[in-house]
Amino acid sequence: MGSRYVQKANDLFEGQTLLYAQIFGYLKTVCLKWAVQLGIPDIIKNHGESITLPELLSKLKVPPSKTSCVPRLMRFLAHNRIFDIHVNQKGHLSYSLTPASELLVSSSDHCLSPVVTMFTNQVLMGVNHHLGEWVCGEVPTLFEVALGTSFWELVKDKPSYMNLFNEGMASDSKMVDLALKNYSSIFEGIDSIVDVGGGTGTTAKIMSAKFSNLKCIVFDLPHVVANLLGSDNLSYVGGDMFISIPKADAVLLKWILHDWTDEKCIEILEKCKYSVSSKESKGKVIIIDTVIIEKEDDQYMADTKLSMDIFMLGLKGKERTEKEWKQLFIEAGFKHYKIFPIFGFRSLIEVYP
Ligand SMILES: C[S@@+](CC[C@H](N)C(=O)[O-])C[C@H]1O[C@@H](n2cnc3c(N)ncnc32)[C@H](O)[C@@H]1O
Numbered sequence: 358m359g360s361r362y363v364q365k366a367n368d369l370f371e372g373q374t375l376l377y378a379q380i381f382g383y384l385k386t387v388c389l390k391w392a393v394q395l396g397i398p399d400i401i402k403n404h405g406e407s408i409t410l411p412e413l414l415s416k417l418k419v420p421p422s423k424t425s426c427v428p429r430l431m432r433f434l435a436h437n438r439i440f441d442i443h444v445n446q447k448g449h450l451s452y453s454l455t456p457a458s459e460l461l462v463s464s465s466d467h468c469l470s471p472v473v474t475m476f477t478n479q480v481l482m483g484v485n486h487h488l489g490e491w492v493c494g495e496v497p498t499l500f501e502v503a504l505g506t507s508f509w510e511l512v513k514d515k516p517s518y519m520n521l522f523n524e525g526m527a528s529d530s531k532m533v534d535l536a537l538k539n540y541s542s543i544f545e546g547i548d549s550i551v552d553v554g555g556g557t558g559t560t561a562k563i564m565s566a567k568f569s570n571l572k573c574i575v576f577d578l579p580h581v582v583a584n585l586l587g588s589d590n591l592s593y594v595g596g597d598m599f600i601s602i603p604k605a606d607a608v609l610l611k612w613i614l615h616d617w618t619d620e621k622c623i624e625i626l627e628k629c630k631y632s633v634s635s636k637e638s639k640g641k642v643i644i645i646d647t648v649i650i651e652k653e654d655d656q657y658m659a660d661t662k663l664s665m666d667i668f669m670l671g672l673k674g675k676e677r678t679e680k681e682w683k684q685l686f687i688e689a690g691f692k693h694y695k696i697f698p699i700f701g702f703r704s705l706i707e708v709y710p
């Protein structure tokens with residue numbers, strides 16, 4: 358009886374700790390934002406391998422009354438694998454970059470700081486406080502409940518949000534080159550490709566530079582591609598993917614379908630199928646998006662994918678399992694598909710008519 362009581366109490370205290378970890382989960386987000394705002398990744402990179410606490414403090418514009426925050430911030434971020442922390446024999450601290458913070462160095466070829474800035478924007482983050490109110494009401498999207506406008510209208514009407522979003526997306530797309538280097542076979546037999554929802558053209562620039570014989574078209578909403586200049590094998594076309602998509606041998610959809618409901622995705626995929634139809638069975642749609650694999654994803658991978666799934670509720674979008682993807686492809690009239698898990702938490706899916 359006594360030991361059962363102790364066990365129950367221990368379980369409840371364990372539950373309490375878990376709840377507090379969840380309650381304070383957002384501090385991982387804001388401390389990451391804080392480190393980027395302070396420019397800590399750049400300071401460490403410019404300094405060399407690792408930086409001592411006094412050296413870091415000498416570079417930061419933190420008044421003496423607040424310098425004690427810095428080792429606490431660094432301890433928390435090191436705990437979360439954003440930095441490495443070293444203690445020498447005298448007990449002095451120094452810090453170095455991890456693969457995650459290498460991606461926050463502004464001179465890096467794959468700097469993701471604009472992604473951090475975009476997703477940690479105070480107004481955009483605040484939208485998620487309205488989930489409870491949204492789900493019980495009739496207003497279709499969380500964005501409309503929170504801000505009185507849809508996500509796409511907000512981006513269209515407010516240049517500061519458009520820049521924040523396009524820069525975030527562009528920096529995310531730079532990592533495409535890491536995967537394309539090893540998978541050029543994807544482009545064999547393809548003379549032209551249209552990047553639907555291709556934003557300001559970061560992915561298309563990578564493809565057009567790597568394959569000089571490949572004609573690349575960036576297709577996005579008119580206000581996104583207005584005033585952008587192409588090159589020999591790269592052009593910009595403005596339009597609406599729900600109306601018509603330029604013809605090409607292949608269509609690329611990177612981070613597009615997770616923005617939309619199943620019904621809207623089927624409409625987009627049908628338009629894509631028509632776009633690649635002149636190439637008959639050789640035409641294909643290349644999707645770069647998340648595939649949830651419940652049995653295989655480890656805790657970390659599942660955390661990222663399932664968090665994005667909740668996040669996409671803001672637009673009525675979603676992340677999908679393989680079964681859900683397959684259903685979309687069948688309903689849009691495609692016959693085969695092949696998944697290549699080559700983009701970290703996202704995969705490349707080839708879909709054939
Ligand atoms: C999440 S972003 C992805 C951008 C880019 N593919 C990438 O991965 O970096 C979605 C893109 O879809 C575009 N978009 C939204 N609605 C669209 C429509 N109806 N027709 C064409 N593009 C659209 C947006 O302007 C935006 O650039």
Ligand SMILES: O=c1cc(-c2ccc(O)c(O)c2)oc2c(O)c(O)ccc12
Nearest residue numbers: 476481482484612616668669670671672
């Ligand atoms: O800043 C945001 C950006 C996005 C967003 C839109 C399209 C994408 O393809 C994507 O990957 C992310 O969605 C949000 C959201 O859903 C929220 O609830 C709150 C903020 C945002």
